[in-house]
Amino acid sequence: MPHPNDPSHRSFIDVSPTSDFPIQNLPYGVFSTRDGLAPRVGVAIGNYVLDLWELEQDSRLDVGPLGVFSSKCLNPFMALGPKVWAKTRARISELLRSDNPELRDNRELRERALVPMADVTLHLPVSVSGYTDFYSSKEHATNVGVMFRGKDNALQPNWLFMPIGYNGRASTVVVSGTKVKRPRGQLKPPTVDVPSFAPCKRLDFELEMGVVVGQASAMGGMLTEQQAEEMIFGFVLLNDWSARDIQQWEYVPLGPFLAKAFATSISPWIITREALEPFRLQGPEQEPAPLAYLKQGKPQNYNVELDVALRAAGANAPASISRTNFKYMYWSSVQQLMHHASSGCAMNVGDLLGSGTISGPEKDQRGSLLEISWNGTEPVELPGGVKRSFLEDGDSLVMRGWCQGNGYRVGFGEVEGTILPAE
Amino acid sequence: MPHPNDPSHRSFIDVSPTSDFPIQNLPYGVFSTRDGLAPRVGVAIGNYVLDLWELEQDSRLDVGPLGVFSSKCLNPFMALGPKVWAKTRARISELLRSDNPELRDNRELRERALVPMADVTLHLPVSVSGYTDFYSSKEHATNVGVMFRGKDNALQPNWLFMPIGYNGRASTVVVSGTKVKRPRGQLKPPTVDVPSFAPCKRLDFELEMGVVVGQASAMGGMLTEQQAEEMIFGFVLLNDWSARDIQQWEYVPLGPFLAKAFATSISPWIITREALEPFRLQGPEQEPAPLAYLKQGKPQNYNVELDVALRAAGANAPASISRTNFKYMYWSSVQQLMHHASSGCAMNVGDLLGSGTISGPEKDQRGSLLEISWNGTEPVELPGGVKRSFLEDGDSLVMRGWCQGNGYRVGFGEVEGTILPAE
Numbered sequence: 001m002p003h004p005n006d007p008s009h010r011s012f013i014d015v016s017p018t019s020d021f022p023i024q025n026l027p028y029g030v031f032s033t034r035d036g037l038a039p040r041v042g043v044a045i046g047n048y049v050l051d052l053w054e055l056e057q058d059s060r061l062d063v064g065p066l067g068v069f070s071s072k073c074l075n076p077f078m079a080l081g082p083k084v085w086a087k088t089r090a091r092i093s094e095l096l097r098s099d100n101p102e103l104r105d106n107r108e109l110r111e112r113a114l115v116p117m118a119d120v121t122l123h124l125p126v127s128v129s130g131y132t133d134f135y136s137s138k139e140h141a142t143n144v145g146v147m148f149r150g151k152d153n154a155l156q157p158n159w160l161f162m163p164i165g166y167n168g169r170a171s172t173v174v175v176s177g178t179k180v181k182r183p184r185g186q187l188k189p190p191t192v193d194v195p196s197f198a199p200c201k202r203l204d205f206e207l208e209m210g211v212v213v214g215q216a217s218a219m220g221g222m223l224t225e226q227q228a229e230e231m232i233f234g235f236v237l238l239n240d241w242s243a244r245d246i247q248q249w250e251y252v253p254l255g256p257f258l259a260k261a262f263a264t265s266i267s268p269w270i271i272t273r274e275a276l277e278p279f280r281l282q283g284p285e286q287e288p289a290p291l292a293y294l295k296q297g298k299p300q301n302y303n304v305e306l307d308v309a310l311r312a313a314g315a316n317a318p319a320s321i322s323r324t325n326f327k328y329m330y331w332s333s334v335q336q337l338m339h340h341a342s343s344g345c346a347m348n349v350g351d352l353l354g355s356g357t358i359s360g361p362e363k364d365q366r367g368s369l370l371e372i373s374w375n376g377t378e379p380v381e382l383p384g385g386v387k388r389s390f391l392e393d394g395d396s397l398v399m400r401g402w403c404q405g406n407g408y409r410v411g412f413g414e415v416e417g418t419i420l421p422a423e
Numbered sequence: 424m425p426h427p428n429d430p431s432h433r434s435f436i437d438v439s440p441t442s443d444f445p446i447q448n449l450p451y452g453v454f455s456t457r458d459g460l461a462p463r464v465g466v467a468i469g470n471y472v473l474d475l476w477e478l479e480q481d482s483r484l485d486v487g488p489l490g491v492f493s494s495k496c497l498n499p500f501m502a503l504g505p506k507v508w509a510k511t512r513a514r515i516s517e518l519l520r521s522d523n524p525e526l527r528d529n530r531e532l533r534e535r536a537l538v539p540m541a542d543v544t545l546h547l548p549v550s551v552s553g554y555t556d557f558y559s560s561k562e563h564a565t566n567v568g569v570m571f572r573g574k575d576n577a578l579q580p581n582w583l584f585m586p587i588g589y590n591g592r593a594s595t596v597v598v599s600g601t602k603v604k605r606p607r608g609q610l611k612p613p614t615v616d617v618p619s620f621a622p623c624k625r626l627d628f629e630l631e632m633g634v635v636v637g638q639a640s641a642m643g644g645m646l647t648e649q650q651a652e653e654m655i656f657g658f659v660l661l662n663d664w665s666a667r668d669i670q671q672w673e674y675v676p677l678g679p680f681l682a683k684a685f686a687t688s689i690s691p692w693i694i695t696r697e698a699l700e701p702f703r704l705q706g707p708e709q710e711p712a713p714l715a716y717l718k719q720g721k722p723q724n725y726n727v728e729l730d731v732a733l734r735a736a737g738a739n740a741p742a743s744i745s746r747t748n749f750k751y752m753y754w755s756s757v758q759q760l761m762h763h764a765s766s767g768c769a770m771n772v773g774d775l776l777g778s779g780t781i782s783g784p785e786k787d788q789r790g791s792l793l794e795i796s797w798n799g800t801e802p803v804e805l806p807g808g809v810k811r812s813f814l815e816d817g818d819s820l821v822m823r824g825w826c827q828g829n830g831y832r833v834g835f836g837e838v839e840g841t842i843l844p845a846e
Binding site for chain 1: 552553558579581584585587588589590591592593594595597604606607608609611617618619620642643645666669672673674675676677678679680681682684685686711714715716762763765766767768769770771774
């Protein structure tokens, strides 16, 4: 069987060369339609969603126990493991190819199984077991360090030795399009003696990628590079909304807590690790060399172009405020996962790992307003003379990502969120 | 109906006055027996477990949809809410009372529903949705602060204004009796330039209580004192195992991560908030007064005596190394919950909140070896001339807790864990 990543494949469904979802992508999501049926698993192809539950019921897919695709999340399918993931993706690719009449010429099945994207509601694709957020862009960590500790102490001494991370809050991971209410919290600017409880005044986004873990690992165990890699089901775009003023007052000594707990938005389609394979590349040189348990023998970064756009309240269209790439990450997702498990921490199906804010080496490649506005001192200028240091009520933030192939792109779609006022 | 907390109640089951589980307690747990049946929900009474699934099948309990007690965790029952919790506890109390023939004289049902404690295996009673660990004992925070920052800067400036906490790792919360493998991690004592990856050398326990959250709250919402209180299903003993050397190197700036992620042990019986009602008391005075969103109008602390015992590897019996009380906590569980939700963070059925290490004002009331041995400088002396600064392989740590009533005690049982060597 030809490999589903083969760039020569075409689908009988018409897909534009600038679509995020050609037959080389085939990302998984959870969708519902207006007919009142429960949410179920689908795959994006061009402007359509392929309903895997319809295909499964029609015995067109062989994934073991009937019903993994009638689930409202991808966890049951992910639990089946990487061999089933690969086999299923190859079969879906086969069913969608222009040279295969099986679905192409079966009008009745096609009408049941192919739903126009415009007619569906997309849901959170995974039941998030644990959410961990890393801090693995050297450029981001350096920018933040320079701002708060000065140039000479920008990177903390541990940063070059391990992927620094913390446990986030899984209960408020939401899907793109979910509105985000401005959080309240304790604020204590340096100019006052006691904190007040008030709506956050320095609301920010963080551009990240999220890894969706599709396999569990045992408590007390460790992971090899290969084991870690094979546990990764796929990737999403992730916006780690951040209340900078709440964070500043609360985070010593136990780290960010409520400043990050009110919302984390992810894109609805999980791009499989396999679909990203042609875009794998070597990350930045790591110096000092990682300790043995963090060594990787393969290039583990990916060439994913990333764009952040801000639609200020009242504006007609979003304007790009940052353009960067996932390839800049210093610590790879595989290293993050090896580190995470290294103390004996059990990983679960449905764990979500945020990469950390992705900033690039250039000024226009910064992944947060904190960096873009340099802590509010250089507000970003938007069309129509509008300026922003941090997010205001009614602002919408849109992140997009894609891998550019020759004549096609493997895209992530978008993750969007609009700020509602605190009540 | 007489209140189930009435100290005059007696059960037809013989319960010693020093038992943790008289008819005034009735804690919930999950147990299995050797007959191969799946784990199910039970209540501890003296040296027996009352099988609630047998009672439910026999229509002796009215808790709505059949099957909440055949679950392998308490989450489905907890989701039914505080009115059902109270009604069920009153009904169980009624069924167990010596003056009620219903169960007492039904030999067939009694034999099915009452299982000797010695014949059961106890399981993790709750499917932990999120695990949050607080830091709410002023004595503990002060001890740690004095050790690492000196007397004058012992408490961080934010500590008196909010219950400081961080997200922990839910995937490694385990039930009492589960062996704990010594974690590995990056260690960098001040005497060396680069870290090594090695087994933890400063393995510690932390004596805590855990709150089991039994009701959800909405994303974006806040909680009143009454709402927070009514969401609390009950309490367990909690040992927040800590790798001090891993923590020291990793925790700046994002807080404890792998140093706490390898294991957290809890006691198997959830003591209901209602059973603790007679032992409620006023906590320490809070000065400065809490901000409005953290104000509480009722005493929200509980008088729970706590004992920590250490059985050194090879020793026959555990020796007590600390004796303290839950009443010393500066921030109450209700305040922790109000704070947790205050930024808009959704709470879930099955969330577990660790109180933070419970130390008292006296030297023999410290809740961790870090404090007891004053960072290793004053090893604790155990029977037979054995000394300990931190935990060694083969050591067992046992925490017990109880509320002392007049002629009875409402007890928590114990949480035990034995250290296995790193591989």
